[in-house]
Amino acid sequence: MNRRLFTFVGGSTGRWHVTRVKTIVGEPISAAAKVDVLEGRAMPNPDTSWAFSGITSNDRYVSLDEKQHLALNQAGVGRPEAVCAALVLIRKSAAWWILSQTERRGILEDQSKHIAIGMEYLPAIARRLHHCHDLGENEPFDFLTWFEYSPTYAADFNQLVSRLRATEEWKYVDREIDIRLVREPQ
Amino acid sequence: MNRRLFTFVGGSTGRWHVTRVKTIVGEPISAAAKVDVLEGRAMPNPDTSWAFSGITSNDRYVSLDEKQHLALNQAGVGRPEAVCAALVLIRKSAAWWILSQTERRGILEDQSKHIAIGMEYLPAIARRLHHCHDLGENEPFDFLTWFEYSPTYAADFNQLVSRLRATEEWKYVDREIDIRLVREPQ
Numbered sequence: 396m397n398r399r400l401f402t403f404v405g406g407s408t409g410r411w412h413v414t415r416v417k418t419i420v421g422e423p424i425s426a427a428a429k430v431d432v433l434e435g436r437a438m439p440n441p442d443t444s445w446a447f448s449g450i451t452s453n454d455r456y457v458s459l460d461e462k463q464h465l466a467l468n469q470a471g472v473g474r475p476e477a478v479c480a481a482l483v484l485i486r487k488s489a490a491w492w493i494l495s496q497t498e499r500r501g502i503l504e505d506q507s508k509h510i511a512i513g514m515e516y517l518p519a520i521a522r523r524l525h526h527c528h529d530l531g532e533n534e535p536f537d538f539l540t541w542f543e544y545s546p547t548y549a550a551d552f553n554q555l556v557s558r559l560r561a562t563e564e565w566k567y568v569d570r571e572i573d574i575r576l577v578r579e580p581q
Numbered sequence: 582m583n584r585r586l587f588t589f590v591g592g593s594t595g596r597w598h599v600t601r602v603k604t605i606v607g608e609p610i611s612a613a614a615k616v617d618v619l620e621g622r623a624m625p626n627p628d629t630s631w632a633f634s635g636i637t638s639n640d641r642y643v644s645l646d647e648k649q650h651l652a653l654n655q656a657g658v659g660r661p662e663a664v665c666a667a668l669v670l671i672r673k674s675a676a677w678w679i680l681s682q683t684e685r686r687g688i689l690e691d692q693s694k695h696i697a698i699g700m701e702y703l704p705a706i707a708r709r710l711h712h713c714h715d716l717g718e719n720e721p722f723d724f725l726t727w728f729e730y731s732p733t734y735a736a737d738f739n740q741l742v743s744r745l746r747a748t749e750e751w752k753y754v755d756r757e758i759d760i761r762l763v764r765e766p767q
Contacts, residue, residue, distance in 0.1 A: 398718065399718050400717065400718045435718075450715050450717070450718070452714065452715050453678045453679070453680075453714075454681060454682055455641070455682060456682055457681050457682055457683075458681055458682070458683040459681045459683050459684055461681070462681040492638075492639045493639070494639075495640060495643050495644055495645045495647070495648040496640055496641060496642055496643060496644070496682075496686070497643075497644040497645055498645055500682070526715050528638065528639075528715075529636050529638050529712050529714075529715040529716060530715060530716060530717075531586065531636070531716075532584065532585050532586045532621070532636070
């Protein structure tokens with residue numbers, strides 16, 4: 396069985412080196428020099444600045460056509476050349492969560508083209524989405540999105556997140572932290 | 582802030598008396614004479630036969646029209662006259678979770694009329710849905726549905742669950758336990 400629950404741990408040790416942390420909106424997080432991506436729940440230790448858990452899950456918005464397109468085109472995490480990563484921590488407002496499914500799909504895709512924009516960057520930019528909204532009542536974020544890409548696509552990644560942040564959907568984002576990372580080539 | 586996480590605890594103590602437990606499909610659960618509905622996570626004690634946690638969440642399938650109709654017509658839990666309850670524990674198969682959102686809505690509503698059938702029993706039968714699929718990796722069920730109604734509507738409730746079990750959607754249910762309960766009037 397594939398693991399679904401992952402914990403991102405920031406502290407003084409870890410495989411990924413933090414190159415930049417930017418608080419886009421809302422409360423910042425503590426500083427961390429390195430990040431590890433662990434399976435399951437992680438126990439905090441004295442070196443841990445923060446630990447955020449999330450669970451991969453079923454798709455919430457994609458149509459069958461979109462799902463098939465994604466399955467054919469997206470890359471998995473862990474490619475040897477993908478030594479750049481981004482961890483984007485996102486919380487959406489109560490105004491988002493109270494919407495009906497139809498309204499949320501309308502904002503996310505019909506208005507904001509979230510799925511279509513993401514597809515333009517496949518397979519260069521790999522993405523793994525972790526949900527936290529239903530992991531517990533007191534989670535600090537609703538989503539942890541992990542991206543991996545080779546240095547060649549660093550500018551494309553910047554463009555991708557800029558385009559998403561300009562959308563109608565992003566008006567519902569009330570906390571966002573953008574963490575960029577690199578690792579030694581394998 | 583409203584609590585979202587609830588734990589249903591079966592054992593020798595509790596406010597609700599178990600009148601019947603029926604394993605509809607899949608593995609049964611241990612016997613319990615009584616059930617308590619607790620807020621948050623509950624600590625197991627020697628009297629506990631089982632404890633299942635779930636979290637209320639955003640709607641996954643309703644359209645705006647359906648959401649507005651539900652808001653106008655549904656009753657909350659805890660009505661004094663609603664001394665009958667049912668706790669229905671459900672797991673859906675991997676074949677369900679791998680479908681796209683469009684396919685799942687198609688099966689749930691266009692083919693199975695799950696939302697429309699439920700609406701016929703409002704406000705008599707109150708319903709609170711708790712999600713477990715994204716609460717962790719090893720949850721025994723995906724949904725815990727709690728229903729409350731007065732004895733007058735006991736036959737209607739039986740009809741409601743029979744109709745749902747005959748749908749296309751229920752072909753994706755691979756574990757289901759139906760627990761019926763009563764409590765002393767307030």
